[in-house]
Amino acid sequence: NYPKQVKIVEVGARDGLQNESAVSTADKVTLIDALANAGLKHIEAGAFVSPKWVPQMADSAEVIQGITRHPGIEISALTPNLKGAELALENQVDEFAIFTAASEAFTQKNINCSIEQSIERFRPVVELAQKNNIKVRGYVSCIAGCPYQGKVEPEQVLSVCKQLLALGCYEISLGDTIGVGTANQIENLLTLLLEHIPAQRLAVHFHDTYGQALANIHKALEMGISTIDSAVAGLGGCPYAKGASGNVATEDVIYLLQGLGISTEIDLERLAKAGWQICDALNKAPVSKVSLALKNT
Ligand code: HMG
Ligand code: MG
Numbered sequence: 001n002y003p004k005q006v007k008i009v010e011v012g013a014r015d016g017l018q019n020e021s022a023v024s025t026a027d028k029v030t031l032i033d034a035l036a037n038a039g040l041k042h043i044e045a046g047a048f049v050s051p052k053w054v055p056q057m058a059d060s061a062e063v064i065q066g067i068t069r070h071p072g073i074e075i076s077a078l079t080p081n082l083k084g085a086e087l088a089l090e091n092q093v094d095e096f097a098i099f100t101a102a103s104e105a106f107t108q109k110n111i112n113c114s115i116e117q118s119i120e121r122f123r124p125v126v127e128l129a130q131k132n133n134i135k136v137r138g139y140v141s142c143i144a145g146c147p148y149q150g151k152v153e154p155e156q157v158l159s160v161c162k163q164l165l166a167l168g169c170y171e172i173s174l175g176d177t178i179g180v181g182t183a184n185q186i187e188n189l190l191t192l193l194l195e196h197i198p199a200q201r202l203a204v205h206f207h208d209t210y211g212q213a214l215a216n217i218h219k220a221l222e223m224g225i226s227t228i229d230s231a232v233a234g235l236g237g238c239p240y241a242k243g244a245s246g247n248v249a250t251e252d253v254i255y256l257l258q259g260l261g262i263s264t265e266i267d268l269e270r271l272a273k274a275g276w277q278i279c280d281a282l283n284k285a286p287v288s289k290v291s292l293a294l295k296n297t
Contacts, residue, residue, distance in 0.1 A: 003226035006262050007042060008250060009173070009203060010035050012278070013063070014044040014078065015247050016235025018056050020282055025059045027281040029066035034274035035232060036073050039266040040250075044076045044097065048084035064091045076137065080111055085125040089132060096129050098122045098169070101141035102157040105148035106177070110141070110240040119163050126168045135171075138164030139205065143174045143189060144181030147242055154189045161197060171201055173229055176216070178244045179209030183219040190223045203227035206248050208234060208287070213248035214256060221260070228253055233275030234287030249288030251275060269294070 013032050017023050032045055045067065046060025060077060069075065069092075076095035079085040088096055100118040101107045107115050122138075129136045143157045161172045174189075181189075186204075193202060204220045204227070206213035217228055234249035254268050272291045279286050286292065 001224070002221050002260050002262055003224060004262065005226065006221070006257055006264055007203075007227040008040060008253065008264060008266065009042045009044065009076075009205075009227060009229045010040045010232060010250055011044045011205070011229050011247055012231035012233065012235045012250065012275075014047055014057070015229075016231040016233070016278075018047060018054055019236065021056060023056070023278075023281065025062045025066065027278065028059070028063045031232070031274060031278045032063070032067045034270070034277060036068070036070055038270035038274055039264075040271075041072060041265075042074050042076065042095075044078070045093075047078035047080075048087040049078055049080050061087060061091050064093065079125050081121050082124045082128065085128045089128065089134070093134070095135045095137060096125060097137045097139060097173075098125055098164070098167075099139035099141065100160060100164070101146070101175075101177075102152045102160050103142040103146035103149050106142045106146045106240070109148060115160060119167065122164075122167055130168060136167075136169050137171050137173060137203075138167070138169035139173045139175055140164065141175040141177045144176040144185055145178060147178050147244070154192045157189060158193055158196060161193060161202075165197065165201065171203055171227065172197070173203040173205045173227075175205040176207055176213075179207035179212065181206070181216055182210075182212050183215045186216045186219050187223065190220060190225070194223065199224035200226065203229055205229035207236065207244055207246065208248045209245045214252060217248065217253060217256065221262075232271060232286075232288075233279050233291060235278070235282075246287050249275075249286065249291065251286070251288040251290040251294075255290040
C-alpha cells in the first residue's frame, strides 16, 4: 500500500554543500538550475544561518538571486531565527525551514540553545512567515540517535514534532542526522508518531552513514509517508554532527520509486548529470550507486 505520488525535497544544495568548503556561488547556481531542469519541484537552496557558524552557506542570498525561478518550483531555505527569516523574505524564498532536535545536546551544539528556547526563537519566524503567506517546514534532528547523547526516546521526538506543529509548521521532516536508524527502529518511531500526526504532515530525512537509508525509506513508504528528503549524488553531512555522511542520494530514491511504480516526474538522467556536474566541481565521484551504474551503461 504505497503512496501513489511522492514529494521529493531536494536538499543537496543546502545539506549537501554546507559541509563542503570552496564551492563557488556560480557552481551552486548551476546545480540548482540543473535540479529544476531535472524536474525537482521542492529545492532547499541555502541557509540564512550565522556565517560564523556555517561559512559555507554565507552566499545563500547571492545563490538565490542567481538562480532561474520557475512557477511551480518552490525554493526553501533554513531560517534559524528572525534575522534569518528576514533575509529569506528579502530574497523571495517560498518556504522557510526552522530546525531543532529531539536531543538537548545536539540542539546546543547546532543552534546554541535548548530545545525549549529554540521553539521560542521560532515564534517570530513563523509570525513573519504567516504575515507573508510563506509556508514553514520544521526539522527535528536526531530522531534515531544523537552524536553527543546517544539514545533518543521516540516520546521525545513526538513531543518536539507536536510543538513544531502547534507553532504552525505544515510539515515536519524527521532527521536521522547521523544515519544510525534501522528499519525496525524507524517502524517503531513512525508507529508512535502516526498515532498523533497524519502521514501527510511527516517527511523523512535520512542520512546514509550506515547504509540504511533506502531500507528505512521503504519502511516509511509502506507506512504511508509520502515526502522524502534527499540530496543529489548523496552529498551532505552536518558540520555539528561529526562523522555524519551524506543524505540518501536522490538518484537512488527515484530509482526505488520508479521500481515501485510511484510517480515522481523526475528525469533520472538529467538528475544524474546534475550530480556529476557538482561532483566534478568538488573533485569527487557521486556516492549514488544508481548514478555510478548509469555512468557505466
Ligand atoms: P548565536 O551565536 O547563539 O547567535 O548563534 P547570536 O544571535 O548571538 O549571533 C551571533 C552572530 O551571528 C551575530 O553576529 C549575529 O548577527 C549573527 P555578530 O554580532 O557577532 O557579528 N547572526 C546571523 N547572521 C546571519 N544570519 C543569521 C544570523 N543569526 C545570527 N540568521 C545561531 C545562533 C542559530 C544563529 C547559530 O547557532 C547558527 O547559525 N546555527 C546554524 C547551524 C547550522 O546551520 N547547522 C546545519 C543545519 S541543521 C542540519 O544540517 C540538520 C538537518 O539537515 C536535519 C538533519 O539532518 O537532522 C536540517
Ligand atoms: Mg540533514
